[in-house]
Amino acid sequence: MTRHDDGIDLGRRHAMQTGGLAIAFLWLGGVGTARAMIDARRQPGDAAAALADGNPPFAPNAFIRIDAHGAIRLVMPSVEMGQGVYTGASMLLAEELGVGLDQINVEHAPPSDELYGMPLLGGQITGGSTSTRGSWQVLREAGAVARTMLVTAAAAQWHVDPAACTVERGVIHHAASGRSVAFGAVAVAAGKLPMPDKVQLTDPKDFKLLGKPMRRVDSPDKVKGATQFGIDVRLTGMKIATVMACPTLAGKLASVDDKAARAVPGVVTVLRLDNAVAVVGDHFWAAKQGLQALNITWDHGPNATLTTQQLRDALAESARHGQSIVAVDTGSRPAQGTTVHSEYRSPMLAHATMEPMNATVSVTADKCEVWTGTQVPMRALQAAAKITGLAEDKVVLHNQYLGGGFGRRLETDWVEQAVALAKQVSYPLKVVWTREEDIRHDRVRPMYHDVVSAVLDANGMPAWFGYRTSGSSVLARFAPPAMGKDGMDSDAVECVAQMPYDIPAKKVEWIRHDMPIGLVTGWWRGVGPTHNLFVVESFVDEMAHRAGKDPLEYRRALLQKNPRTLAVLNLAAEKIGWGKTLPSRVGRGIALGEPFGSRICAMVEAEVTPQGEVHLRRVVAALDCGMIVNSSSIEAQIQGGLLFGLSAAMFNAITIKDGGIEQGNFNDYRSLRINEAPSVEFYRVVNAEPPGGLGEVGTAIAAPALANAIFAATGVRLYELPVDRRLLVQSPDALKSVVSASRPERRDAT
Amino acid sequence: MLTLSVNGQSHPVDVPDDMPLLWVLRDVIGLTGTKFGCGIAQCGACTVHLDGEAVRSCVLPVGAIGQRAITTIEAVGNTPSGQKIQQAWLDVDVVQCGYCQSGQIMSAAALLQRVPNPSDADIDAAMSGNICRCATYVRIRAAIKQAATGKQELLQTLVSEPKGAAP
Numbered sequence: 064m065t066r067h068d069d070g071i072d073l074g075r076r077h078a079m080q081t082g083g084l085a086i087a088f089l090w091l092g093g094v095g096t097a098r099a100m101i102d103a104r105r106q107p108g109d110a111a112a113a114l115a116d117g118n119p120p121f122a123p124n125a126f127i128r129i130d131a132h133g134a135i136r137l138v139m140p141s142v143e144m145g146q147g148v149y150t151g152a153s154m155l156l157a158e159e160l161g162v163g164l165d166q167i168n169v170e171h172a173p174p175s176d177e178l179y180g181m182p183l184l185g186g187q188i189t190g191g192s193t194s195t196r197g198s199w200q201v202l203r204e205a206g207a208v209a210r211t212m213l214v215t216a217a218a219a220q221w222h223v224d225p226a227a228c229t230v231e232r233g234v235i236h237h238a239a240s241g242r243s244v245a246f247g248a249v250a251v252a253a254g255k256l257p258m259p260d261k262v263q264l265t266d267p268k269d270f271k272l273l274g275k276p277m278r279r280v281d282s283p284d285k286v287k288g289a290t291q292f293g294i295d296v297r298l299t300g301m302k303i304a305t306v307m308a309c310p311t312l313a314g315k316l317a318s319v320d321d322k323a324a325r326a327v328p329g330v331v332t333v334l335r336l337d338n339a340v341a342v343v344g345d346h347f348w349a350a351k352q353g354l355q356a357l358n359i360t361w362d363h364g365p366n367a368t369l370t371t372q373q374l375r376d377a378l379a380e381s382a383r384h385g386q387s388i389v390a391v392d393t394g395s396r397p398a399q400g401t402t403v404h405s406e407y408r409s410p411m412l413a414h415a416t417m418e419p420m421n422a423t424v425s426v427t428a429d430k431c432e433v434w435t436g437t438q439v440p441m442r443a444l445q446a447a448a449k450i451t452g453l454a455e456d457k458v459v460l461h462n463q464y465l466g467g468g469f470g471r472r473l474e475t476d477w478v479e480q481a482v483a484l485a486k487q488v489s490y491p492l493k494v495v496w497t498r499e500e501d502i503r504h505d506r507v508r509p510m511y512h513d514v515v516s517a518v519l520d521a522n523g524m525p526a527w528f529g530y531r532t533s534g535s536s537v538l539a540r541f542a543p544p545a546m547g548k549d550g551m552d553s554d555a556v557e558c559v560a561q562m563p564y565d566i567p568a569k570k571v572e573w574i575r576h577d578m579p580i581g582l583v584t585g586w587w588r589g590v591g592p593t594h595n596l597f598v599v600e601s602f603v604d605e606m607a608h609r610a611g612k613d614p615l616e617y618r619r620a621l622l623q624k625n626p627r628t629l630a631v632l633n634l635a636a637e638k639i640g641w642g643k644t645l646p647s648r649v650g651r652g653i654a655l656g657e658p659f660g661s662r663i664c665a666m667v668e669a670e671v672t673p674q675g676e677v678h679l680r681r682v683v684a685a686l687d688c689g690m691i692v693n694s695s696s697i698e699a700q701i702q703g704g705l706l707f708g709l710s711a712a713m714f715n716a717i718t719i720k721d722g723g724i725e726q727g728n729f730n731d732y733r734s735l736r737i738n739e740a741p742s743v744e745f746y747r748v749v750n751a752e753p754p755g756g757l758g759e760v761g762t763a764i765a766a767p768a769l770a771n772a773i774f775a776a777t778g779v780r781l782y783e784l785p786v787d788r789r790l791l792v793q794s795p796d797a798l799k800s801v802v803s804a805s806r807p808e809r810r811d812a813t
Numbered sequence: 814m815l816t817l818s819v820n821g822q823s824h825p826v827d828v829p830d831d832m833p834l835l836w837v838l839r840d841v842i843g844l845t846g847t848k849f850g851c852g853i854a855q856c857g858a859c860t861v862h863l864d865g866e867a868v869r870s871c872v873l874p875v876g877a878i879g880q881r882a883i884t885t886i887e888a889v890g891n892t893p894s895g896q897k898i899q900q901a902w903l904d905v906d907v908v909q910c911g912y913c914q915s916g917q918i919m920s921a922a923a924l925l926q927r928v929p930n931p932s933d934a935d936i937d938a939a940m941s942g943n944i945c946r947c948a949t950y951v952r953i954r955a956a957i958k959q960a961a962t963g964k965q966e967l968l969q970t971l972v973s974e975p976k977g978a979a980p
Contacts, residue, residue, distance in 0.1 A: 289846065735948060
């Protein structure tokens with residue numbers, strides 16, 4: 064806890080708990096890119112104030128606005144995509160400001176790297192599970208700055224010592240004289256005061272909000288259907304378009320016969336881009352009917368015959384024999400000992416946010432306005448400026464609530480496309496992708512191939528661990544300056560370059576393997592850790608098995624120098640009742656890791672039917688994420704994150720045929736449903752360490768816990784995701800019996 | 814010209830008979846609480862009530878509706894089961910991104926109307942057509958039970974300090 068009894072100096076640099084991806088982005092500051100650093104004192108400039116604020120009398124920094132009537136608006140530096148950050152950020156501000164969450168309204172931040180840039184990522188980016196880690200101190204200080212100024216204004220009016228005043232629920236009290244004044248009544252006076260150099264932060268023992276389970280500030284509107292997502296934007300005179308880009312990745316539009324489409328009632332026009340066709344209608348249905356009536360000829364381009372198998376083979380070749388960049392090498396491989404050697408494969412994945420990609424755009428000769436839900440408001444604005452040729456100050460971006468992000472909305476491809484279409488017409492245009500377009504033109508999680516080895520000592524413990532991972536680099540495209548000087552992608556080896564375990568020597572290598580042009584890979588919830596933890600934690604189980612040891616005891620032995628992570632392992636083991644005898648073909652799997660500055664252990668209990676169907680019976684998770692902001696959100700993020708990861712591990716792979724993505728909707732890209740979802744029991748270790756990340760932590764640890772449970776249930780090791788049920792059939796005879804679609808009685812396990 | 818009864822109001826709409834109700838609600842009438850997720854009745858984000866029964870509006874042609882009463886998320890709070898479900902959703906704090914939750918609430922309200930005290934199997938059957946990519950399923954189940962029984966479900970973080978944990 065960074066509390067100083069004599070007040071906190073606002074000019075100092077904050078200590079921050081970083082994870083690998085965040086560390087990578089810190090390079091941005093070291094290579095000449097302007098490094099954003101949100102500041103508890105920095106005020107909005109005139110333009111931003113005019114745009115978003117209506118010139119409130121009291122706007123002491125970029126986050127807090129109080130008007131003369133006492134209305135309090137909090138401007139959110141990170142975007143809300145479900146992770147609960149609007150509630151967490153509000154709690155941090157409100158705690159120090161001295162108001163309740165029922166007294167505030169939240170607002171989306173306008174685009175500004177300067178005012179709302181995430182310090183850990185070098186720009187206005189919500190991702191990498193950084194929001195709380197990167198801004199918790201700044202937001203507390205910003206609240207304290209505002210409270211200090213309001214109290215100073217009241218004390219000056221009363222001619223009393225500010226230190227003798229207290230604040231409660233937006234009212235300043237002076238006990239000795241019995242006087243009270245609401246924030247609104249001193250807002251004008253406070254707005255004229257200079258910024259304090261030092262502020263006093265609330266002692267954690269006096270917290271009214273922080274650490275408590277608080278209900279989300281965005282729930283009331285969301286349960287009424289009143290929340291406006293990007294897809295809900297409606298403008299006067301607006302038309303609605305839907306679009307089809309060439310299904311062959313990197314393909315182009317050759318020609319299109321649109322006669323039949325134009326004859327569809329409600330179709331307004333047909334628009335062309337070099338790689339896509341859009342139909343504009345009075346409503347989405349007309350546009351979609353029109354799209355289906357088009358007769359399109361594509362130029363399939365260089366990927367016309369591309370298949371998943373070609374990609375897999377080439378990637379395997381790179382992993383086995385390619386020239387690597389060494390991330391870690393702490394000692395040579397022993398000549399003696401038992402060798403364990405495996406290769407793992409991870410598939411491409413789609414994000415499939417519930418809200419398909421969409422943007423609403425109005426372009427005039429000297430202005431462009433964009434309404435969309437984005438994780439990168441400033442990048443989206445810059446993309447619109449680039450496409451229109453307008454200066455950035457002629458582009459206005461109105462961010463919206465995001466119907467899921469998962470990394471997909473770190474991109475700007477759909478914004479660029481929507482702007483390119485809207486600039487061809489004279490009215491505001493809403494471009495909505497069909498679900499099929501959303502999956503076929505996703506920027507998919509990369510596929511990976513890993514070659515893993517270990518040499519075990521006489522006790523069966525690893526004396527040396529070797530890891531060669533190969534895949535495309537998202538970081539190299541997304542933030543080239545964040546790449547290492549040697550060409551290293553820190554995301555590629557995150558959670559394996561630094562492991563929780565005490566292993567005497569290890570070598571970790573990355574072999575960059577770019578995908579063909581047009582197959583663009585992107586950030587997917589949990590990023591590098593989701594992939595690496597699947598491999599590492601599966602392999603730890605393999606080593607334990609080879610050593611003839613219990614996977615829990617094996618991990619305990621490797622964690623003797625890591626008490627924080629050992630604690631989450633022990634907590635999960637205690638809560639699930641590790642070691643209990645289980646029915647036939649029921650198994651429990653362990654996985655643990657330290658992704659995004661937190662420590663997590665997940666244990667999955669799964670049953671595998673004789674026919675190879677996997678039923679998730681129970682999940683127990685134990686977490687150490689340091690200081691708690693909203694304990695309710697933490698539980699929700701771990702539960703949801705784990706199930707998101709299990710969903711992908713159970714069902715999902717994006718595959719390529721004839722150069723295009725084969726999947727297109729939830730019928731062939733399954734998502735876990737409630738009848739398939741186990742209970743997730745959540746526990747945490749309590750401490751006051753700086754906060755760790757949350758949004759991706761559960762996802763990152765899910766797949767290996769499942770794979771290890773399946774091994775425990777069946778003896779079959781899964782070297783590839785998603786789960787291949789054909790490998791899990793008990794015997795050929797099992798398939799002759801009726802395969803029941805119903806799952807076993809569900810609540811008897813716990 | 815069709816006349817639809819939506820949330821107790823008559824809406825004359827000039828649209829083709831085969832146009833799905835979803836797009837009439839969203840793009841013609843302007844009720845955007847009902848969401849588009851898949852267009853093929855696979856995700857349930859578009860769920861509305863037709864005479865109190867949950868249906869997927871993305872595949873329901875408006876010409877097939879006739880006189881039946883349409884209820885959307887904007888008005889389901891006026892029904893006893895809808896009111897209970899929405900309150901339980903708030904008490905349990907189910908939502909994350911929230912995009913699927915209109916559909917989840919409509920399916921849950923229809924279930925509670927039909928089965929006042931649903932079992933886990935009832936919940937599975939009624940709710941398995943509604944995908945939540947944030948995977949809020951644990952809380953959805955808890956909220957439906959709480960709405961049914963009025964008894965508080967176990968919701969909050971179970972704080973525990975393990976023996977021998979590091980500080």
